Structure formats: structure tokens, C-alpha cells
Amino acid sequence: MSSTPLSTAAELARANEELRYQLEEAHDLIQAIRTGAVDALAVQGAEGPRIFTLQGADQGYRTLIEQMNEGALLLSEDTTVLYCNACLAGLLECDLSEVMGSTFETFVPLAFQEYWAGLLLKGWAEGKSKGELPLQTRNGALVPFSVSMNVLSFNETPTLAVIVTDLSARREITAIRAQVAEQNELLDRTNAELKREEAARLAGERAAAEASRMLEGISHIAWTVSPTGANTYRNRRWYDYIGQEPGEGPGIGRAWRERLHPDDAPATLARWDESLRTGAPFEVECRIRNGAGGYRWMLGRAQPSRNELGEIVQWIGTYTDIHEHKLALERIDQGQRELRDNNEQLTRVNVDLDNFIYTASHDLKAPISNIEGLLDALLAELPPETSQQEPVQPILRLMHDSVNRFKRTIEQLTDVSKLQKEHGLPTEPVDLAAVVRNVRLDLEPLIQSTGAQLTVDVAAAPIVLFSEKNLRSVVFNLLSNALKYRAPDRAPQVSLRTRPEGAAVVLEVQDNGLGFDATNEHKLFGMFQRFHDHVEGSGIGLYMVKKMVDNAGGRIAVSSKLGSGTTFLIYFSQ
Amino acid sequence: MQKLTCALLVDDDSTTNYLNQLLINRLQITDKLLVALNGQEALELVKIHCNEATPDCPALILLDVKMPVMDGFQFLEAYNELPLPEKDAIIIVMLTTSLHPQDVDRVQGLNIAGFLNKPLTKEKLNDVLKNHFDRHLPE
Numbered sequence: 001m002s003s004t005p006l007s008t009a010a011e012l013a014r015a016n017e018e019l020r021y022q023l024e025e026a027h028d029l030i031q032a033i034r035t036g037a038v039d040a041l042a043v044q045g046a047e048g049p050r051i052f053t054l055q056g057a058d059q060g061y062r063t064l065i066e067q068m069n070e071g072a073l074l075l076s077e078d079t080t081v082l083y084c085n086a087c088l089a090g091l092l093e094c095d096l097s098e099v100m101g102s103t104f105e106t107f108v109p110l111a112f113q114e115y116w117a118g119l120l121l122k123g124w125a126e127g128k129s130k131g132e133l134p135l136q137t138r139n140g141a142l143v144p145f146s147v148s149m150n151v152l153s154f155n156e157t158p159t160l161a162v163i164v165t166d167l168s169a170r171r172e173i174t175a176i177r178a179q180v181a182e183q184n185e186l187l188d189r190t191n192a193e194l195k196r197e198e199a200a201r202l203a204g205e206r207a208a209a210e211a212s213r214m215l216e217g218i219s220h221i222a223w224t225v226s227p228t229g230a231n232t233y234r235n236r237r238w239y240d241y242i243g244q245e246p247g248e249g250p251g252i253g254r255a256w257r258e259r260l261h262p263d264d265a266p267a268t269l270a271r272w273d274e275s276l277r278t279g280a281p282f283e284v285e286c287r288i289r290n291g292a293g294g295y296r297w298m299l300g301r302a303q304p305s306r307n308e309l310g311e312i313v314q315w316i317g318t319y320t321d322i323h324e325h326k327l328a329l330e331r332i333d334q335g336q337r338e339l340r341d342n343n344e345q346l347t348r349v350n351v352d353l354d355n356f357i358y359t360a361s362h363d364l365k366a367p368i369s370n371i372e373g374l375l376d377a378l379l380a381e382l383p384p385e386t387s388q389q390e391p392v393q394p395i396l397r398l399m400h401d402s403v404n405r406f407k408r409t410i411e412q413l414t415d416v417s418k419l420q421k422e423h424g425l426p427t428e429p430v431d432l433a434a435v436v437r438n439v440r441l442d443l444e445p446l447i448q449s450t451g452a453q454l455t456v457d458v459a460a461a462p463i464v465l466f467s468e469k470n471l472r473s474v475v476f477n478l479l480s481n482a483l484k485y486r487a488p489d490r491a492p493q494v495s496l497r498t499r500p501e502g503a504a505v506v507l508e509v510q511d512n513g514l515g516f517d518a519t520n521e522h523k524l525f526g527m528f529q530r531f532h533d534h535v536e537g538s539g540i541g542l543y544m545v546k547k548m549v550d551n552a553g554g555r556i557a558v559s560s561k562l563g564s565g566t567t568f569l570i571y572f573s574q
Numbered sequence: 575m576q577k578l579t580c581a582l583l584v585d586d587d588s589t590t591n592y593l594n595q596l597l598i599n600r601l602q603i604t605d606k607l608l609v610a611l612n613g614q615e616a617l618e619l620v621k622i623h624c625n626e627a628t629p630d631c632p633a634l635i636l637l638d639v640k641m642p643v644m645d646g647f648q649f650l651e652a653y654n655e656l657p658l659p660e661k662d663a664i665i666i667v668m669l670t671t672s673l674h675p676q677d678v679d680r681v682q683g684l685n686i687a688g689f690l691n692k693p694l695t696k697e698k699l700n701d702v703l704k705n706h707f708d709r710h711l712p713e
Binding site: 361362363365366367369370372373374377 | 587589590593596640671692693
């Protein structure tokens with residue numbers, strides 16, 4: 001190594017020591033090469049064969065490079081492999097001797113030759129380059145590698161030092177890492193889901209607990225069920241109603257659906273299923289069996305309780321005992337049905353009566369006409385002297401009177417039957433004063449003969465909405481009654497007045513006549529009722545008056561005092 | 575006054591028939607007076623005597639409403655179906671006591687000359703003669 005002339009013993013000693021060290025090193029190297037522990041390559045140079053090893057490197061580094069788990073190689077400028085460690089030979093599945101001295105391109109797949117050449121070019125040019133490419137192992141498999149190149153001067157020869165790292169393991173790790181990441185993500189998601197569900201469950205339970213705390217205190221039967229309809233709570237009232245304790249007996253016995261009245265069950269359960277399915281509020285009236293085995297009517301109601309997402313968390317329902325109410329309604333219904341039936345029956349009876357009156361008057365008319373005709377025929381046949389003779393003359397006269405009386409009664413009956421059919425007769429504004437004047441003319445003989453004083457004052461309400469024909473009949477009947485039933489000891493004083501009262505017009509007819517006992521008032525307006533037998537009357541006048549007033553939506557009232565007079569009040573609704 | 579060729583009384587009440595016969599005979603309205611006790615009998619008479627114009631075909635029919643077997647309305651309905659040559663020459667007057675409102679409607683579509691309220695009198699008969707036969711009873 002050094003050819004400097006030796007000067008001192010110390011220097012000599014040192015030089016000796018160095019040489020000895022070099023000798024030992026050379027000896028070790030030869031030993032290592034001989035044992036195959038160190039790779040070496042003999043290259044024929046200009047100065048004879050040269051041996052390439054990692055000689056000159058520190059022993060520690062050499063060992064490191066020899067034994068490290070990365071491939072390492074040195075390339076000459078013509079890409080001859082000057083050195084290769086055992087690891088790289090292993091990665092390429094070749095013997096060291098096969099790699100060393102070879103051209104490295106033999107391990108580069110055809111498709112990557114250009115890339116590899118580029119890497120080399122860059123390495124030589126810039127002193128450094130890096131890349132990834134697959135290399136072909138001896139048995140033809142492609143293995144991914146990363147290569148890192150550095151230009152080094154080895155034994156004064158420029159070489160390209162290449163570190164070759166097997167990437168297949170790293171790729172696997174990357175794949176595993178991706179898998180792990182994916183797995184972790186999934187776990188995170190599942191966790192989040194679980195947390196959310198847990199939160200929802202807790203919220204649900206909280207809601208149920210809150211609901212049940214409230215429901216326990218109310219006076220109705222109350223319950224909650226899950227969104228699928230499974231019962232989650234029943235309050236005390238329910239257990240009181242069914243006469244069982246919570247948890248007592250088989251669970252099925254506590255369920256409402258088992259306690260429904262058989263007649264109500266199908267419709268009730270159908271509606272409940274419908275509500276569960278659609279989320280629509282539930283409302284039903286049904287009978288539920290209590291602890292004593294009796295059925296009571298309940299109003300069942302349930303509403304879905306929803307979370308902030310609008311999902312049904314539970315159903316909260318109540319049963320309200322409406323038994324008495326329902327029975328009362330049924331009684332009212334029943335009552336109304338009976339009333340309706342009665343009404344129909346009465347209407348039928350009325351129609352029958354109408355028909356009877358019509359038929360009776362009709363059927364009686366024919367024979368009385370015949371009697372009258374026969375009487376006339378007989379009169380025509382009788383010699384005049386006979387007909388004037390006693391007692392033929394009075395007999396004939398009484399027969400005529402009876403026939404006439406009979407005919408009048410039948411006329412009145414016919415009028416009554418006509419009146420029945422007059423319901424809803426059109427009304428018109430009628431001048432009351434004119435009607436009274438008219439009636440007064442008809443009654444003039446009676447007024448004259450009784451010395452009656454009739455005062456009329458209709459100025460306060462001169463017009464009445466009524467059928468004119470009927471109004472005449474009403475006025476006629478009231479005035480003629482006032483005159484007919486006069487007190488024998490005084491001249492009749494009759495006053496006829498009108499006044500508006502609310503929406504009605506009141507016609508008042510007051511007399512100072514016989515009057516009657518108030519206890520008979522209800523009979524006054526009956527058909528064929530007669531209070532006095534000394535006066536000629538059919539007993540039909542007031543019946544007709546009341547009928548006409550009632551038919552037009554008005555009413556009639558009367559007050560009377562026996563011996564001092566009677567007042568009739570007629571309210572015409574306007 | 576020129577008498578009617580023939581008249582027909584239709585009534586189930588024999589007293590009514592008796593009285594009406596008495597009246598018609600007394601007033602000398604016709605020489606030939608037929609009597610039927612219900613619509614069915616009247617229909618038979620009309621079929622027999624009116625298929626051809628005979629002296630026995632009634633010029634005037636006084637028809638009661640309420641009768642057994644066939645009432646006045648049923649008679650009129652059946653009569654309307656008959657294919658008679660000189661229907662216009664037959665005057666039908668209904669005799670009633672009083673008409674039920676529902677009967678009034680029923681009468682509207684039927685081909686009759688008019689109504690008379692029972693009992694039949696000289697005055698009513700005179701009106702019929704004046705209005706439908708252009709003749710009147712001697713005063």
C-alpha cells in the first residue's frame with residue numbers, strides 16, 4: 001500500500017502492523033471466498049485478473065450487506081453483474097454463480113427492458129435513480145421489485161450499486177391494510193348503527209316509561225303496544241276491569257282481543273290491523289268482557305307516538321267506558337223508533353179516519369137522498385087534502401126536518417174530511433176588516449134578534465196571513481158562538497180585536513156569555529163536543545177552527561169563567 | 575119535446591133506480607128506459623144494442639160510480655175499448671154523491687159528458703137535455 005521509505009523503528013513497527021492487518025484481511029477474504037461466505041468475482045483486467053468483492057469495506061458493513069434482507073448488486077458500465085448478495089440470488093431463485101458475471105437484463109422482462117434501460121441511463125447520468133419493475137425469476141414467475149441505484153466508485157472502478165427490494169410482501173401488506181381499513185370502517189359503521197339503535201331503544205323506553213307513568217294516573221283504561229302491536233304496558237284500570245293482577249294467569253287472558261264481544265271482534269280487529277298497517281289513528285266502539293264476565297261498551301282509541309324521524313315508536317291507547325251512555329243512546333234510539341212507529345201508525349189511523357169519514361158521508365148521502373126522493377114522490381102521490389091533514393102534515397114536516405138535519409151533518413162531516421186534506425193550504429195576506437164585515441152581514445139577523453153589541457178594532461194588525469176561506473170560517477164560528485152561547489139575562493157584548501205579538505198576529509174574540517168550566521177546556525175543541533144542549537149546534541165548529549189554525553202553523557187559546565164570559569185568542573204565525 | 579130513443583140507468587141501488595125511473599117517466603123523456611145493476615150488465619147491454627145503430631141503443635147513460643162487480647170507472651175503461659160505430663151519439667153522465675179527490679184525477683182521461691151530484695132532479699135532467707141534446711122539457 002505505501003512505499004514511503006521507513007525512517008523510524010516506530011514507523012516500521014506501525015507499517016509492519018498495517019501489513020500484518022492487511023495480510024490477515026486478505027487471509028480472511030481468501031478464507032471467506034473459499035468457504036463461500038463472501039461472494040467474489042474475478043474480472044480479467046489490463047493488469048491481470050482482479051477479484052471483486054466488498055473488499056475494502058468495513059467488515060461490519062460487509063457482513064450487513066451480505067446478510068441483509070434486501071437484494072444488493074453492483075453493475076459495471078456494461079451492465080455486467082460485478083457483485084450480488086445471497087439475498088438477491090435467493091429472490092431470483094438462482095445460484096450466486098449464475099447471477100454474478102451475467103448481464104442483468106436477462107432478469108428484466110421484455111416489456112420492461114426499455115424502462116430498465118431508462119433507469120440505468122438516469123442512474124449513470126445523475127448518480128441516482130429509483131423505480132419499480134417486475135423481475136423474472138429462474139422459473140419464469142414475475143416478482144415485483146423496487147430498485148434504488150447509486151453510482152459508487154469501487155476499487156477505483158465506477159459501479160452502479162443497486163438495492164433490490166421485494167415488493168410482493170409490501171403489496172400484500174397494502175392489500176391487508178386496505179382490508180383492515182375496510183373492516184374497520186365496517187366496524188365503525190356497525191358501531192354507529194348499534195349506538196343509534198341503542199339510543200332509539202333508550203328513547204323508546206324513556207317514552208314508554210314516561211307514557212306509562214302518565215297513563216297510570218288517568219281515569220281511563222290505558223295501554224301501550226310496540227309498533228308491531230305487541231303489548232308493552234297496561235295501566236292499573238285495565239287490571240281492575242278484568243279483575244286480575246299483572247302477571248296473574250295466562251297472558252292471553254289479559255289481552256283485550258281475547259275479551260272482545262264475539263259480535264264486535266271481527267270489525268274491531270280488522271280496524272286495529274288496518275291502523276297498525278297504515279299508522280292511522282284507531283277509534284272503535286266495542287264491548288269488552290270484565291272480570292265478572294259481563295260486557296261493557298268501551299270507546300277504544302289509540303294514536304301512534306312517533307320519534308323525530310317520524311317512525312312509530314309505540315302506540316298509546318285508551319278505553320273509555322261508554323256503557324251507560326251507549327245504553328242511553330240505544331234507549332233514545334229505541335224511543336225514537338217507537339215514536340216513529342207510533343207516528344206512522346197514527347198517520348195510518350188518520351188516513352183511515354179520513355177515508356172513513358169520506359166513505360161514511362158518501363154512503364150515508366145515497367140513502368138520505370133516496371129517503372128525500374121517496375118523501376117527495378110520496379108527497380106528489382098524496383092528495384092535497386090528505387097531506388094537509390092532521391097528523392099527516394106535522395109527520396111530513398118532521399120527516400123533512402130530520403132529513404135536512406141528517407144532510408147538514410153529512411155536509412159538515414164532508415167539510416171535516418176535506419179540511420184534513422187541506423194541510424199546507426197556501427196562505428195570503430187577508431184584509432181582516434173586510435172578512436169581519438162579510439161575516440157580520442151573515443150574522444145580522446142573529447145580532448138584531450139578540451140585541452148584541454159587536455165592537456171591532458183591527459187597526460193594530462189589519463192584515464193576517466191565512467187562507468181567506470178559512471179565515472172567514474174562523475171568524476164566523478167565533479162570532480156565532482159568542483152570540484149563540486149568550487147569557488140569558490144580559491144582551492151579548494162581543495168585541496173582536498187584533499194586535500201584533502212578536503212574529504204573530506193575535507185575534508181576540510171576547511164575550512160576556514155563559515162561559516164554561518175551565519176543567520172542560522180540553523174537550524172544547526174535540527169533534528162533536530157540545531157543552532150546552534139548549535142551543536142548536538153540531539159540535540164541529542171549534543174543532544174545525546182549531547184544525548184550520550193548527551194546519552196553518554198557528555195556535556188557539558181560550559180562557560173562560562162560568563157565568564161571566566169567554567175569550568178566544570188565535571195566534572196567526574206570520 | 576122530442577123524446578130520446580132510449581136511456582140507460584146504471585145503479586146498484588134499486589131505490590135510486592126506482593126514483594129515477596119515476597122521475598124520467600113523469601117527465602116523459604124517453605119511452606124506452608133500460609136499467610143495469612152494475613157496470614158489467616151495462617156493458618153487455620151496450621154490446622148487444624149498439625153494435626149497429628138500433629132503437630134500443632141508449633142515447634143517454636146515467637152512470638153511478640160505486641157499484642159491485644164493475645164500478646163506473648171500470649165500465650168507462652171497458653167502454654172505451656169497445657169498437658162501436660156511433661160512440662159520439664152516446665152521452666154518458668156520471669152520478670155521484672161526492673167525489674174523492676183521487677177519483678177526480680181518474681176521471682180526467684175518460685170520455686164522459688159530465689158529472690151530476692145525486693139526487694137526480696128535474697132541473698139537472700133539463701140541463702143535460704139542453705147541453706147535450708139541444709132540447710128542453712116543457713115548462
